[in-house]
Amino acid sequence: xxxxxxxxxxxxxxxxxxxxxxxxxxxxxxxxxxxxxxxxxxxxxxxxxxxxxxxxxxxxxxxxxxxxxxxxxxxxxxxxxxxxxxxxxxxxxxxxxxxxxxxxxxxxxxxxxxxxxxxxxxxxxxxxxxxxxxxxxxxxxxxxxxxxxxxxxxxxxxxxxxxxxxxxxxxxxxxxxxxxxxxxxxxxxxxxxxxxxxxxxxxxxxxxxxxxxxxxxxxxxxxxxxxxxxxxxxxxxxxxxxxxxxxxxxxxxxxxxxxxxxxxxxxxxxxxxxxxxxxxxxxxxxxxxxxxxxxxxxxxxxxxxxxxxxxxxxxxxxxxxxxxxxxxxxxxxxxxxxxxxxxxxxxxxxxxxxxxxxxxxxxxxxxxxxxxxxxxxxxxxxxxxxxxxxxxxxxxxxxxx
Amino acid sequence: xxxxxxxxxxxxxxxxxxxxxxxxxxxxxxxxxxxxxxxxxxxxxxxxxxxxxxxxxxxxxxxxxxxxxxxxxxxxxxxxxxxxxxxxxxxxxxxxxxxxxxxxxxxxxxxxxxxxxxxxxxxxxxxxxxxxxxxxxxxxxxxxxxxxxxxxxxxxxxxxxxxxxxxxxxxxxxxxxxxxxxxxxxxxxxxxxxxxxxxxxxxxxxxxxxxxxxxxxxxxxxxxxxxxxxxxxxxxxxxxxxxxxxxxxxxxxxxxxxxxxxxxxxxxxxxxxxxxxxxxxxxxxxxxxxxxxxxxxxxxxxxxxxxxxxxxxxxxxxxxxxxxxxxxxxxxxxxxxxxxxxxxxxxxxxxxxxxxxxxxxxxxxxxxxxxxxxxxxxxxxxxxxxxxxxxxxxxxxxxxx
Numbered sequence: 012x013x014x015x016x017x018x019x020x021x022x023x024x025x026x027x028x029x030x031x032x033x034x035x036x037x038x039x040x041x042x043x044x045x046x047x048x049x050x051x052x053x054x055x056x057x058x059x060x061x062x063x064x065x066x067x068x069x070x071x072x073x074x075x076x077x078x079x080x081x082x083x084x085x086x087x088x089x090x091x092x093x094x095x096x097x098x099x100x101x102x103x104x105x106x107x108x109x110x111x112x113x114x115x116x117x118x119x120x121x122x123x124x125x126x127x128x129x130x131x132x133x134x135x136x137x138x139x140x141x142x143x144x145x146x147x148x149x150x151x152x153x154x155x156x157x158x159x160x161x162x163x164x165x166x167x168x169x170x171x172x173x174x175x176x177x178x179x180x181x182x183x184x185x186x187x188x189x190x191x192x193x194x195x196x197x198x199x200x201x202x203x204x205x206x207x208x209x210x211x212x213x214x215x216x217x218x219x220x221x222x223x224x225x226x227x228x229x230x231x232x233x234x235x236x237x238x239x240x241x242x243x244x245x246x247x248x249x250x251x252x253x254x255x256x257x258x259x260x261x262x263x264x265x266x267x268x269x270x271x272x273x274x275x276x277x278x279x280x281x282x283x284x285x286x287x288x289x290x291x292x293x294x295x296x297x298x299x300x301x302x303x304x305x306x307x308x309x310x311x312x313x314x315x316x317x318x319x320x321x322x323x324x325x326x327x328x329x330x331x332x333x334x335x336x337x338x339x340x341x342x343x344x345x346x347x348x349x350x351x352x353x354x355x356x357x358x359x360x361x362x363x364x365x366x367x368x369x370x371x372x373x374x375x376x377x378x379x380x381x382x383x384x385x386x387x388x389x390x391x392x393x394x395x396x397x398x399x400x401x402x403x404x405x406x407x408x409x410x411x412x
Numbered sequence: 413x414x415x416x417x418x419x420x421x422x423x424x425x426x427x428x429x430x431x432x433x434x435x436x437x438x439x440x441x442x443x444x445x446x447x448x449x450x451x452x453x454x455x456x457x458x459x460x461x462x463x464x465x466x467x468x469x470x471x472x473x474x475x476x477x478x479x480x481x482x483x484x485x486x487x488x489x490x491x492x493x494x495x496x497x498x499x500x501x502x503x504x505x506x507x508x509x510x511x512x513x514x515x516x517x518x519x520x521x522x523x524x525x526x527x528x529x530x531x532x533x534x535x536x537x538x539x540x541x542x543x544x545x546x547x548x549x550x551x552x553x554x555x556x557x558x559x560x561x562x563x564x565x566x567x568x569x570x571x572x573x574x575x576x577x578x579x580x581x582x583x584x585x586x587x588x589x590x591x592x593x594x595x596x597x598x599x600x601x602x603x604x605x606x607x608x609x610x611x612x613x614x615x616x617x618x619x620x621x622x623x624x625x626x627x628x629x630x631x632x633x634x635x636x637x638x639x640x641x642x643x644x645x646x647x648x649x650x651x652x653x654x655x656x657x658x659x660x661x662x663x664x665x666x667x668x669x670x671x672x673x674x675x676x677x678x679x680x681x682x683x684x685x686x687x688x689x690x691x692x693x694x695x696x697x698x699x700x701x702x703x704x705x706x707x708x709x710x711x712x713x714x715x716x717x718x719x720x721x722x723x724x725x726x727x728x729x730x731x732x733x734x735x736x737x738x739x740x741x742x743x744x745x746x747x748x749x750x751x752x753x754x755x756x757x758x759x760x761x762x763x764x765x766x767x768x769x770x771x772x773x774x775x776x777x778x779x780x781x782x783x784x785x786x787x788x789x790x791x792x793x794x795x796x797x798x799x800x801x802x803x804x805x806x807x808x809x810x811x812x813x
Binding site for chain 2: 092127130131135143145148168176178179180181182183186187189191194195197200203207210213218219343398399
């Protein structure tokens with residue numbers, strides 16, 4: 012693949028391995044990142060469990076090892092529109108991949124300032140990318156990282172389709188078919204911003220024929236990819252804290268430091284998952300299968316399996332001998348839900364899923380073990396609350412409360 | 413009615429008559445406005461056809477005439493969150509009415525800066541109001557002025573319901589009923605912001621039980637209400653320009669100065685309409701019929717009749733002898749559409765519609781005649797274009813192009 016690719020948020024958890032993966036494929040990759048994720052860690056007084064290098068060092072090591080150059084620009088795309096537009100016109104990319112959003116649900120619920128930061132940052136980042144593509148006059152394919160969380164879990168028996176829902180409407184006694192964007196049902200301010208993103212994509216696609224692929228991703232687990240394993244300085248970030256840590260990685264890290272596995276609520280909530288290697292592979296597939304100008308926004312469900320949280324905890328407990336503890340759920344959500352998801356599109360394009368059974372759980376566990384001395388145990392429990400009726404639970408119990 | 417009411421955008425075209433109307437009813441009204449609408453006129457080098465007074469003068473005259481005090485704060489609610497929150501806590505209103513958004517579709521399409529301004533301003537204004545209501549801990553009913561434009565005109569034979577659409581979904585061969593937010597289909601960046609507003613309302617209602625009424629309003633015509641007629645200094649603004657002028661008012665003004673009536677496209681586009689007096693009456697009804705905490709967002713269609721643009725032009729031509737001219741349509745929209753709208757809710761609550769037949773057309777025409785010397789004819793033609801394929805048409809023709 013020899014495409015020119017601009018990666019917004021290319022220093023982050025999904026952005027970094029994607030940047031390396033596409034560079035390794037032979038693409039001409041440019042990263043745009045304002046390093047906000049690293050700065051948020053400073054505010055949270057927390058850090059990646061893995062010791063990540065500065066972006067400049069990362070890119071230098073990558074060049075030394077692979078012979079491939081990735082350029083980097085520190086631009087806040089939510090605020091610095093002219094810089095963004097100038098860069099797009101200068102580079103004239105075939106593809107823009109947009110990861111540049113605040114992506115933690117608990118962080119987005121912490122307080123009014125962070126709710127407002129998340130809405131302002133994510134909305135303006137997405138809109139500025141769309142607006143600049145149109146203003147540039149260039150024919151750019153936009154690939155956006157969305158979330159399975161846009162769907163909510165409202166329709167228990169329905170297998171969640173890929174972005175669109177076929178419904179029937181009674182028009183004067185006659186049933187008519189409509190193909191609509193799946194009704195949004197976000198579970199946090201963060202997820203809400205992805206549902207408003209979806210309306211902006213639909214609009215720019217309709218009005219300006221912008222070619223867009225929106226990837227509704229499950230919860231990512233794993234940390235390293237083929238490329239990030241090539242040198243210690245290329246290691247991907249690993250978040251274990253109550254705000255940014257994703258559940259399976261958190262469990263594996265908790266096991267590594269002999270902390271009880273933190274199950275919030277009943278544990279009977281079902282979630283969709285994907286391994287970080289597959290994230291990169293899905294984005295490869297999205298790029299090589301761009302929609303036409305006449306097509307609506309292409310939406311794929313980027314996930315490979317579903318599990319209940321308690322099922323995951325049991326798997327990790329079995330693997331590591333860890334204890335399970337139940338905490339008050341800080342999220343406003345159903346105590347349990349089923350979740351069935353269509354993911355035929357990416358599979359049919361060639362994705363070969365890495366599932367939990369592929370043995371990579373121990374790889375994550377080993378990394379957590381290796382860096383366990385870097386863990387601050389104070390940061391493990393989620394202290395964000397969904398509304399004023401909820402309370403922080405620091406102790407947990409042996410059974411769901 | 414003796415409620416404490418905070419009116420965001422209370423200096424604008426709908427906000428001003430609403431503020432006076434509710435003050436006259438006996439409510440304790442406070443206006444918040446950053447006067448952005450007046451400042452936009454400065455940029456557009458245009459002005460209200462009616463000579464409007466400064467907000468301070470307006471309020472002084474109102475106090476002199478009615479003996480009623482309306483307080484005023486100059487706050488940019490999209491930017492000055494802390495001021496907004498402090499004011500809400502200090503005043504502790506029963507109701508917040510939120511008009512504080514950029515409300516012109518053509519203005520929102522003029523260029524990248526104005527697209528971005530509209531998205532940033534409207535999104536943050538709405539989100540800040542929601543966020544501050546939750547942070548204040550107060551039980552406030554939020555009334556928002558939305559637009560019929562959220563629905564689009566996609567489903568030709570369907571009578572547009574009030575906010576929600578009942579659909580049937582095939583779940584494993586069995587048809588299940590779902591009541592969903594009507595699928596968004598906005599026709600401009602401005603309309604798009606009202607569809608993203610709707611998702612924020614749904615979220616804050618679900619997560620924090622905020623009581624919300626969203627009024628999807630048609631195109632407003634007329635200029636004065638009972639209260640704005642009480643003194644010349646209380647006159648409402650009257651926009652006639654290609655960006656902010658609403659169609660029926662524009663036609664009446666064009667007739668008054670013997671300019672041809674500007675029909676963009678075929679004129680067979682159908683729109684929903686409401687008189688400014690009814691805007692105020694609908695808001696009264698929304699306030700006195702607030703939803704409970706357990707209810708979803710209450711959505712009413714705030715319109716009283718539909719007309720094609722050419723039908724309106726013919727009515728005005730007949731009334732005034734004006735000539736009709738057709739111009740290239742700057743909007744990306746169907747060349748013609750039918751539009752059937754449910755508006756039972758507000759009618760059943762007591763709204764008695766003022767329709768075109770009520771004779772108020774000549775009142776608007778008389779006002780336009782009276783102030784015709786203030787008109788800048790250069791500002792009449794719409795120069796905003798929906799995308800790069802469209803072109804400005806200054807001449808028009810006798811038949812649709």
